Amino acid sequence: MKILHLVSGGDTGGAKSHIISLTKELDKLMDIKIICLIEDIFYYDVLEAGVNIEVFEQKKRYDMSVINKLKYEIVNGKYDIVHCHGARANFIAMFLKKKINIPIITTIHSDYKLDFKDNFYKRIVYTTINSMALKKFDYYIAVSDAFKEMLLDRGFKKDKIFTVYNGIDLNNKMDFVSKEEFFNRYNIPYENKIIVGIAARLDLVKDHETFINAANNVLKHRQDIIFLIAGTGNNEKRLKDLVREMEIEDYVYFLGFVQDKYSFFNAIDINVLTSVSESFPYVILEGARLKKPVISTDVGGINNLIENEHNGWLIDIGDSKALTEKILFFMNNKDVIEVMGKNLFESVKSNFSSKKMAEEHEKIYKKILKN
Template sequence: MKVLHLISGGDTGGAKTHIISLMRQLNKLIDAKVICFIEDTFYQEAVGAGINIEVFQQKKRTDMSVISRLITEINREGYDIIHCHGARANFIAMFLKYRIKKPMITTIHSDYKLDFKDNFYKRIVYTPINSIALKRFDYYIAISDTFKKMLVDRGFKEEKIFTVYNGIDLESKIHYIGKEDFLNRYDINGEDKIIVGIIARIDLVKDHETFIKAAYKVLQNREDIIFLIAGTGNDEKRIKSLVKEMDIENHVYFLGFVDDQYSFFNAIDINVLTSISESFPYVILEGSRLKKMTISTNVGGISRLIKDGYNGYLIDVGDSDALAEKLDYLMENKDMIKTMGENLLNSVEKNFSSRNMAEEHCKIYDKIIQHRR
């Protein structure tokens, strides 16, 4: 079986981790290759991971010269399935589909109607284009059952949608610097303090405002806690202003983009995610490798992993009071932080390895090929 994966190449965060984790394991089971359209850190990390990847460089998004190159590649190599990831790849696939006779599948990594929520131009232009492109695919992989339901509710055929939860590579070695060295990088004194962190792009869908409001409430009664925010984004200026207005700048630190995420996870005690929409985020899986318990909004498929009170806590979207209450409780019961972190890693090892994820993909590919035959 030969499968060609198409992805932008400018991807960061969960999409990047997903592809690299998946391809590492897929290549042990089938013949799989990635083609991306931007040469960036994604390409470099994929090469470093030993993944079969090539760049078909686009001068800009509307550069369709890659179509003929892809047709030549697909026909020459005899791929059985074309598998896309993300808006750019979906757009290209829309033009590619009727010029090749191969089944095409795309993974729904996020709510595509919210992908460009913070950028007016992209929201007006790219969201409708991606919505149209998605309708052209033969099959879909949803990252969670809730995302499958979302697609069905929007008119996609249920029998064409598969569900595969994200998995993480538990075999590869992770690299990180010591906690003190990481904090010194940002001139932060974390001595005798519990460190709460959130690592996500700073845009509306990640709802950092709830994180900040909870931090404010906790800091009214204690100062033995600090909050780290890793990431950048369109909502950054507003969130920084909010921190300043609340006069908690001495306890909330903006780190900017952090490219060594495991150093971040190693430095924090509690991992937080306040998103209003997620599929099955890698920030929880990555944090679990260093036994970091998570407090997350109950969105997407997160409840499949986080069991409230066992390996973390779930809160409602926008509920800063609940987040503050959980943090206050953990500050008074610090042994629970370690215990739940250990439990989280155990849960991931049992159910959410990248090996399991790759095997599920192979089953789907096989079903598609058998159906076509």
């Protein structure tokens, strides 16, 4: 099989991790090429991973000159399937579909109606366009059963939807600095403290307010703890103002974007995710590689990995009281942190490897071509 993956090239976070992990493993099973529409860090990271990639540059988001170039590549390259990732690629595929005669599929990485929640213009324009584009695809891959149900509820056909959970390469080298070096970078005193961290863009859908409210509650009981927030986003100023209003800025630190993500996970003791919506997030899988237990909202497909009291805790959306209780439980039972962290690693190792993810994609591609 010969598969073309079409992406924006500005991909970050979980989507970036997914595409690189997936294509790196698929490349061992078939002929894979990625085409991205802008040249950014994503392009260089894919090159470093050893996957074939090329840039078909769009000058602007609505530059349609790439469509004929893509048609030429697909027809002359004799590709079997085009596989898209993200709103920008979906938009181009909507027009490309009319010019080629092979199946086009897309991966649903997130709730597309919430992708631009923090930006009024993008929410009105890009969300509308992406919703239209998605209706044109032949098949869909949802990264959790919850997302498959979401698509069904919105009128997508059941026989056109497949589910494959995200997987991570457990053999890929993790580059990270020591805990001491990491905290010295930010001039944060950390000795004899429990470190609780959240790594997520500072957008409303990630609900950092629940994390901050829980931090405030915990600090009323214990002060031998600090809270790290890694990420940037439109909600940054409001969140920093909230921390100042609570007068807890000596315990809650905004790190900005952390390039070396495994240094962050190495530095923390407890990994937290408070999102209102998720698929099957890589921040949990990445933390698991360093045996960090997680407290997460019960959204998307996370409950397929997290088992209460075994490898972490699940809480309801916005439940800062429950998050407070779970953090204090870990603080009062520090030996459990290590036990649950090891259990989480074993759970990921058994069920959510990038190799297994790629093999599931191979089965889907073969089924689509057989159809």
